Amino acid sequence: MGKIGIFFGSDTGNTRRVAKTIHKKLGDDADAPVNVQKASIDDLLKYDALILGTPTLGEGELPGLDSGGSAESWAEFLPQLQGVDLTGKVVALFGLGDQEGYGDEFVDALIFIYNQVIESGAKVVGSWPTEGYSFEASKAIVEGDFVGLVIDHDNQKDLTEERIDEWLEIVKPELLAA
Ligand SMILES: Cc1cc2nc3c(=O)[nH]c(=O)nc-3n(C[C@H](O)[C@H](O)[C@H](O)COP(=O)(O)O)c2cc1C
Structure with missing residues (x-):
């Protein structure tokens, strides 16, 4: 078993592809x-280090039944973490969104995962600067930075790999030290 567990939700496959690239690297x-x-939650709890990824769908929502995405995705999975103790776990987040099409709710869904894992006691690492993106508003910003890596596969596909590389350099040591 590897040290790091990677879990994702995805509707059209972009987040899955990014998760696979992260795994490969x-x-x-x-x-x-x-x-x-x-x-299951037990699958997640096997790891002390986690990378969690999600697209934003609907109107700034997690993938799931309500956002028109795949059923039993993050929107249904995340509430199961309520009351689960993640103390001692280190979590890095990544999110996909479309800054041109959804510039006033850009990668909003990341904040739901962030808030839940923080509430459950985990340490979140790998915040990411907002420079290099053009958008009006995002809920996924805490203290001036995105709460995790932000990938815009729709408009900035050519930047995806270098963003992943740069972010992994930051989060990898922290995840491996968990
Ligand atoms: C119906 C729909 C709603 C979307 N809503 C948002 C949104 O609110 N905010 C955002 O940043 N991106 C939004 N997006 C863009 C997706 O997050 C983006 O295309 C992402 O790469 C999809 O990832 P996936 O292929 O893993 O599902 C939306 C896309 C669709 C199709």
Whole structure:
């Protein structure tokens, strides 16, 4: 078993592809990414270090039934973390969004995962600067930075790989030290 668990939700596959790229770059340090549709809370709790990824769908929502995305995705999975103790766990987040199409709710869904894992006692690492993106508003900003890596596959596909590389350099040591 790798040290790092990667869990994601995805509607059209972009987040899954980013999760796979992250896994490839981490090699043996991480296990193969798992769609939360196929995961249980116990699967997640096996790891002290986690990478959690989500697209934003609907109107600034997590993927799930209400946002028109796949059923049993983050919107249904996340509430199961209520009351679960994640103390001692280190979590890094990544989110996909579309800054041109949804510039006033850009990657909003990240904040729901952030708030829940913080409430459950985890330490979140890997905040990410807002420079290089053009948008009006995002709920996923805490103290001036995005709460995790932000990927815009729709408009800035060519930046995806370098963003992943730069972010992994920051989060990898913290995840491996968990
Ligand atoms: C119906 C719909 C609603 C969306 N709503 C948002 C949104 O509110 N904010 C945002 O940043 N991106 C939004 N997006 C863009 C997606 O997050 C983006 O295309 C992402 O790459 C999809 O990832 P996936 O292929 O893993 O589902 C929306 C896309 C669709 C199709």
